[in-house]
Amino acid sequence: MQTETRDSGIALGLVACVPIVDFGPFLDGTRKAEVAAEVLRAMKDVGFAYLVNHGMPQEKIDTMFRWSKKFFNLPLETKNLAPHPPSGSHHRGYSQPGLEKVLKSFQEGQDPDKSSTSVPDFKESFECGKEGSESMPNIWLPESALPGFKEGCLDFFWDCFQLELVVFRAIALGLGIAEDYFASSHTVPDNQLRLLHYPPQAVQEGQTVRIGAHADFGSLTLLFQDTVGGLEVEDPNTRGLFQAIGLSQCFGLSIPPVEGAVMINAGDFLMRWSNDIIKSTVHRVRAPPNAKPATDEMIPSRYSIPYFCAPDLTQVVDCIPGTWSDERAKKYGPTSAMEYILERLKANYEP
Numbered sequence: 001m002q003t004e005t006r007d008s009g010i011a012l013g014l015v016a017c018v019p020i021v022d023f024g025p026f027l028d029g030t031r032k033a034e035v036a037a038e039v040l041r042a043m044k045d046v047g048f049a050y051l052v053n054h055g056m057p058q059e060k061i062d063t064m065f066r067w068s069k070k071f072f073n074l075p076l077e078t079k080n081l082a083p084h085p086p087s088g089s090h091h092r093g094y095s096q097p098g099l100e101k102v103l104k105s106f107q108e109g110q111d112p113d114k115s116s117t118s119v120p121d122f123k124e125s126f127e128c129g130k131e132g133s134e135s136m137p138n139i140w141l142p143e144s145a146l147p148g149f150k151e152g153c154l155d156f157f158w159d160c161f162q163l164e165l166v167v168f169r170a171i172a173l174g175l176g177i178a179e180d181y182f183a184s185s186h187t188v189p190d191n192q193l194r195l196l197h198y199p200p201q202a203v204q205e206g207q208t209v210r211i212g213a214h215a216d217f218g219s220l221t222l223l224f225q226d227t228v229g230g231l232e233v234e235d236p237n238t239r240g241l242f243q244a245i246g247l248s249q250c251f252g253l254s255i256p257p258v259e260g261a262v263m264i265n266a267g268d269f270l271m272r273w274s275n276d277i278i279k280s281t282v283h284r285v286r287a288p289p290n291a292k293p294a295t296d297e298m299i300p301s302r303y304s305i306p307y308f309c310a311p312d313l314t315q316v317v318d319c320i321p322g323t324w325s326d327e328r329a330k331k332y333g334p335t336s337a338m339e340y341i342l343e344r345l346k347a348n349y350e351p
Helices: 032-045 058-072 149-175 268-273 337-347
Strands: 011-015 018-022 048-052 093-095 124-128 192-198 209-214 220-225 231-233 262-266 283-286 302-309
Touching: 018 032, 032 048, 032 149, 058 124, 058 149, 058 192, 058 220, 058 302, 124 149, 149 192, 149 220, 149 302, 268 337
Parallel strands: 018 048
Antiparallel strands: 011 018, 048 262, 093 124, 124 192, 192 302, 209 283, 220 262, 220 302, 231 283
């Protein structure tokens, strides 16, 4: 860990250049502006931050991980009773290893980088959202297959939604706009809770890829993870640089999980919304840094739980006030979340 000292006492340090921010003083109102500034600085510089004292009880997080492990320990034929539809635009249900290929982020006017899709991701997943959605209904196992699983997922989904709204208030305050600016566009919510399991793998020469380089495409992601590690971030200023080189020496290093923290990162939609002031940083999951090639060594399972946030699908957004001027022109025109995000979801399942 690289430490960093600030007079505010809000930023506790850095893990591979990802700031660790004490979110408690924002929640209790004692130092809201200082915390908001730290969160926004992280979103502008790296696109990632760890939040500690974030208000979500650890027992709720632990319970969700227990449900995740119970689900993935089920036989494949049982998990396939809640199958992900062939169309990626309906992002719900179970995806077995090899089904999904995550596309690397692309900028407006450029083609997606297909090089990251040559090998399917080595993971399995289960996705759900709010119950009763007409545009993207949930796909559940029969209750008898895993009693209580549906209720556990939905409870955690709504806990994450409450945390999401508070984080957005901090980002808005940091930008100097109304605290409810983002929250007022995230009311439905059209979000996705994803349970992820990276199965054990044999260690290979070089780095073993579990999920290729990509950027999230919603507005914000909350990430809960176990202690296995392997998450890496790209230097946001140099495309393709994941190595420890020169001034970017922090990037390309695995980001160790921080106990009790939730990681947040900006997605492509928020970057676009902010006129590129906020960064949506490319990241990947590879073998943990201490894994060494050997015929008898296996990379252990990794479990993580991302919560992908998106504006209300009918919401049409334009660049945030204050992010453009006569000197800094708007890079993007107005767009709806439905138009932008559903197209990106669909692309992940195309051959």
